Amino acid sequence: xxxxxxxxxxxxxCPGAVIGSSLEAIDPWIEVAPEKLVEVCxxxxxxxxxxxxSLECITAIDWFEPDAKKAAKVTWxxxxxxxxxxxxxxxxxxxxLKTQLPRWQGDVAGQLPDLPSVVGVWRTxxxxxxxxxxxxxxxxxxxxDLRRILCPEDWEGYPLRKDYQMPLEYHGIRGR
Amino acid sequence: xxPMVDDDPRIIEFDVRTDEMLVNMGxxxxxxxxxxxxxxxxxxxxxxxxxxxxxxLHRCAEKIGENLTARQWIPYTDRLxxxxxxxxxxxxxxxxxxxxxxxxxxxxxxxxVLIAELNRIASHLVGMGAYxxxxxxxxxxxxxxxxxxxxxxxxxxxCGARLTYSYLTVGGATADLPPGWLQRCEAxxxxxxxxxxxxxxxxxxxxxxxxxxxxxxxxxxxxAIDYGCSGPVLRGSGVDQDLRRDGEAIYTGMxxxxxxxxxxxxxxxxxxDHVYPAVPPDAVLGDCWHRFFVRxxxxxxxxxxxxxxxxRYAACREPLGEPLKLAEKIPAGDVYLETECPKGQTGFYLxxxxxxxxxxxxxxxxxxxxxxxxxxxxxxxxxADVPAIVGSLDVVMGEIDR
Numbered sequence: 176x177x178x179x180x181x182x183x184x185x186x187x188x189c190p191g192a193v194i195g196s197s198l199e200a201i202d203p204w205i206e207v208a209p210e211k212l213v214e215v216c217x218x219x220x221x222x223x224x225x226x227x228x229s230l231e232c233i234t235a236i237d238w239f240e241p242d243a244k245k246a247a248k249v250t251w252x253x254x255x256x257x258x259x260x261x262x263x264x265x266x267x268x269x270x271x272l273k274t275q276l277p278r279w280q281g282d283v284a285g286q287l288p289d290l291p292s293v294v295g296v297w298r299t300x301x302x303x304x305x306x307x308x309x310x311x312x313x314x315x316x317x318x319x320d321l322r323r324i325l326c327p328e329d330w331e332g333y334p335l336r337k338d339y340q341m342p343l344e345y346h347g348i349r350g351r
Numbered sequence: 352x353x354p355m356v357d358d359d360p361r362i363i364e365f366d367v368r369t370d371e372m373l374v375n376m377g378x379x380x381x382x383x384x385x386x387x388x389x390x391x392x393x394x395x396x397x398x399x400x401x402x403x404x405x406x407x408l409h410r411c412a413e414k415i416g417e418n419l420t421a422r423q424w425i426p427y428t429d430r431l432x433x434x435x436x437x438x439x440x441x442x443x444x445x446x447x448x449x450x451x452x453x454x455x456x457x458x459x460x461x462x463x464v465l466i467a468e469l470n471r472i473a474s475h476l477v478g479m480g481a482y483x484x485x486x487x488x489x490x491x492x493x494x495x496x497x498x499x500x501x502x503x504x505x506x507x508x509x510c511g512a513r514l515t516y517s518y519l520t521v522g523g524a525t526a527d528l529p530p531g532w533l534q535r536c537e538a539x540x541x542x543x544x545x546x547x548x549x550x551x552x553x554x555x556x557x558x559x560x561x562x563x564x565x566x567x568x569x570x571x572x573x574x575a576i577d578y579g580c581s582g583p584v585l586r587g588s589g590v591d592q593d594l595r596r597d598g599e600a601i602y603t604g605m606x607x608x609x610x611x612x613x614x615x616x617x618x619x620x621x622x623x624d625h626v627y628p629a630v631p632p633d634a635v636l637g638d639c640w641h642r643f644f645v646r647x648x649x650x651x652x653x654x655x656x657x658x659x660x661x662x663r664y665a666a667c668r669e670p671l672g673e674p675l676k677l678a679e680k681i682p683a684g685d686v687y688l689e690t691e692c693p694k695g696q697t698g699f700y701l702x703x704x705x706x707x708x709x710x711x712x713x714x715x716x717x718x719x720x721x722x723x724x725x726x727x728x729x730x731x732x733x734x735a736d737v738p739a740i741v742g743s744l745d746v747v748m749g750e751i752d753r
Contacts, residue, residue, distance in 0.1 A: 201449065201686050228576050231689065232715035234700050258700070260687050260715070264576055264590060267597045271687065299579030302723040310413075325406035325752060334414055 181224065188218050195273075204258075204271035209290055212274055216296045219261060219270065227261040227270055230297035233304060234258040235311035239278060239337040253278050255288060255313065276313065278336075287314035294318055310335040369395035376737070378407045384481065384741065385748030387722075393734060401729040401737065403722060408752035416712030420678045421447045421701070422521045424712065429515035431697070431714060432750040434477050437470035437506070438692040439750075440519040446688040446699040447521045449601050450681055458667035459523035460605055465660035466509070466519060468653040469536070472543075473502040474693035475646045475653075478745040482643060483554055485742035486563050491553045498546055501539050508532060522675035533661050540654055547650060555647060556628045564640040565633035568728040568740035572637065578727070579720035582695030583649065584744055586615040587642035594691035602690050609659050614648035616641070621648060639743035646745070649693075678707045694718050694745055714753055718746040 182205065186193050192211035197204055207215045219227040236256040240246035259272040280286040287308075292315035293300045304315045305324040312333030315321055323330060332339055342350045377388040386407035392400035412431065416424045421443075428443045429436040441463055448455070455463075480495030503513045509528055510518035518524055554560045570580070575588040585592060593613040595606050612622040616636060621627065627648065634640040683705035689698035695717025702711035721744045728740050 201452075201684060229579055231579060231696070232687070232698055232700060232713065234711070234713045236702055236711045258685075258687075260698070260700070262689075264592055267592070269599075269687075297579070298577045299720050299723060302719065303579075306719075323406075325409040327406070334411060 184222075184224055185215070185218070188222065189215050202269070202271050204273050206273045206275070209257075209274045209276060212272075213291045213293055213296065215272070216259075216293050219272075220296050225263065225270070226265040227263045228297075229262045229264055230259065230293070230299050230303070231262050231269075232258075232260040233300065233307055234260075235307045235313055235335065237278070237311060237335060237337045241338045255311070257290065257307075257313070259293075280314075287312050289314050289316050291316055292318040292321075309333075312336060371399075374734070378404075384746055387741070387746070387748055387751075389725075389737065389741075391729075391734065391737065396733050396735075398729050398732050398734055398737060401726045403725055405719075405722070405748070405751050408748045410753065412753040413712050413714060416709060418708065420707045421681055421709055422675060422677050422679065424709075425520050426515065426517045428699075428714075429517055430749055431716070431753060432474075432692060432694060432718070432747045433514055434747055435470050435474040435693045436514065436516050437466050437519055438474075438690065439697065440517060441467050442688070442690040442692065442697050443699050444519055444521045445601055445605075445690060446686060446701050447681065449599075449688050450684055450686040450701055450703060451521075451675075451679075453522060453675070455523045456667075456669055456672040458664060458669055458671050461660050461664040461667060462524055462528070462671065463519055464605055464609065465536075465657055465664055466506075466524075468656040468660065469502055469505065471653045471693045472650050472657075473499045475650050476502075478646055478693075479550065479554065479643070479650075482742040482745070483560075485738040486560060488553075488557075488560070491550065494546070494549060494553065498543055501543075505532065505536055505539065508535075520674045521679070523672045525674060527671045528664075533665055536657070537661060540657060544654060547647070550647065551628050555644060556631075561631045561633065561640065563736075563739055564643060564743065565631050565638060566635050567639045567736050568732065568743060569635050570637040570642075570724060570728060574724065574727060575637070578724040580695070580724055581717050581720065582691065582693070583614075583642055583645040584695060584721045584724075586613070587645045587743075588637040589616050591615045591617060594689055594696055598691065599688060602688065606656075608663075609656055611652050611656055614645050614652055627651075639739055642743045642745075680705065680707050681709065689715065692717060694747060694750070695721055697750070714750075716750045716753060718744075718748075718750045722746050722751055 182196055192207045192215045193205055194208050195206035219225045238251050239253040240249050255276040255278055257274045261270040276288040280288050290313055292304055304318055307313050308321055309323040309326050331342055344350055371394050374391040374393050378386040388404040390402045391398050412427050415427055425440055428439040431439045476495040476499040480492035483491035507513050510516050570588050572588045572590055575585050681703040683703055685702040687700045689696045697717045698715035700713035701709055704710045729737055
């Protein structure tokens with residue numbers, strides 16, 4: 176979906192939801208406030224202008240540099256970035272939604288950040304959110320069955336976090 | 352035990368009751384296509400709930416991608432969908448090229464179409480043969496693997512590997528085709544075309560096969576889209592979408608000038624339906640039979656595309672061009688690209704901070720989404736239909752678990 180007019184329509188439909196956008200990127204994206212995510216998704220799916228009826232992919236990116244030397248040089252603050260890739264089978268267009276989360280809720284390590292679940296909008300989000308929870312550690316509020324999907328249920332830690340340490344031992348198996 | 356009131360056998364028959372039972376299927380089960388574990392809640396022969404457990408083949412492919420340069424990750428893409436490794440290589444290569452705004456030579460473009468479509472045939476042959484196995488017939492599997500072997504021989508000649516090729520890579524391909532390869536490929540296609548008739552006799556129109564697949568596991572169009580299904584699973588439900596035609600410019604540009612029709616039923620008819628077996632009267636759009644049939648049509652379509660690609664590739668006089676350096680720096684930014692792989696739309700998401708090593712690599716797996724609809728398809732079916740439905744989705748665990 177290209178063009179600023181679409182962005183204006185979205186802003187009119189969901190006031191206060193859009194907090195940033197980049198229309199000149201290779202894949203133009205729109206950044207929304209995390210608490211407005213479901214409202215925006217609902218509108219994107221149902222409104223006649225967009226009809227994004229298919230959720231392709233949910234990605235969590237951990238913006239954190241574990242190396243202190245390198246961390247001094249980066250321009251961003253540590254955070255989690257959620258990326259939603261949407262697709263419309265009607266108009267055959269794609270859209271990228273982004274939203275930012277703290278790495279840990281209230282900066283307490285181990286407290287997963289909350290994000291409203293979009294399972295109610297696209298049912299494919301069920302497994303995708305379970306995967307993000309499993310590997311990147313995001314707590315999707317309102318998800319019907321949030322548990323690990325790829326790792327065993329008693330696995331500790333979130334492997335796709337940049338500061339993840341492989342456990343020393345798992346049920347008698349050496350980790351590292 | 353209920354006390355018997357009468358010796359009348361009919362009364363005993365009515366007194367037999369079944370209990371709810373949890374049945375574990377897999378992860379080492381021949382009809383689950385790899386290490387997929389299903390927990391079935393059954394009552395007699397009826398399945399009331401299916402819960403897939405995945406992750407047995409999880410190898411942290413995405414995490415590994417954050418520690419290698421973009422081109423070094425190509426061998427890991429091989430191991431996603433290992434039955435269509437060329438298509439996986441191509442998907443990742445195009446994603447990196449999209450971010451680098453790199454365009455491959457005309458010759459490399461046609462080589463890619465040629466190789467990718469050939470691998471599509473090989474992948475669908477496995478899908479077809481293994482589907483026969485799931486339904487209890489062994490011979491189609493042998494016929495399918497006999498032909499697939501010849502495709503693997505061609506691939507081996509081109510790149511040295513038979514399963515994990517790493518052949519198509521960022522910036523083109525690792526090597527040009529050896530002399531005489533195109534003739535051998537054409538000879539294979541000529542020999543392969545009549546064999547498809549055999550497949551139709553063995554499976555597509557086989558009365559037992561039709562009974563086992565027609566009207567089983569019906570996936571509606573809306574549900575297919577809602578669950579993010581793609582590829583033959585989506586087209587089997589009548590959604591007219593093929594990324595080779597509808598995808599992004601960098602991908603559709605590859606197929607620019609190629610003639611092909613998307614294998615989907617429109618207005619109750621498949622393209623060129625006078626050539627192929629008729630749809631059996633019991634089949635419902637979106638059932639196992641249609642998903643299977645779409646794959647068979649795509650085999651024909653791919654043969655056509657390979658032939659077109661051979662002509663175009665042979666007409667190219669310019670050199671193939673060198674692939675990019677192993678540690679080529681990637682500009683900062685993020686791109687997402689989906690390509691039409693044999694099993695569905697597999698997407699790659701690449702986030703770069705400007706160095707040679709990607710900051711984040713994400714693989715969106717088509718089989719992952721296709722499998723997530725399984726519990727809906729299996730609700731209320733018979734136990735024997737579970738392998739039929741799983742097989743019709745044609746999943747590969749390597750791609751699901753990554």
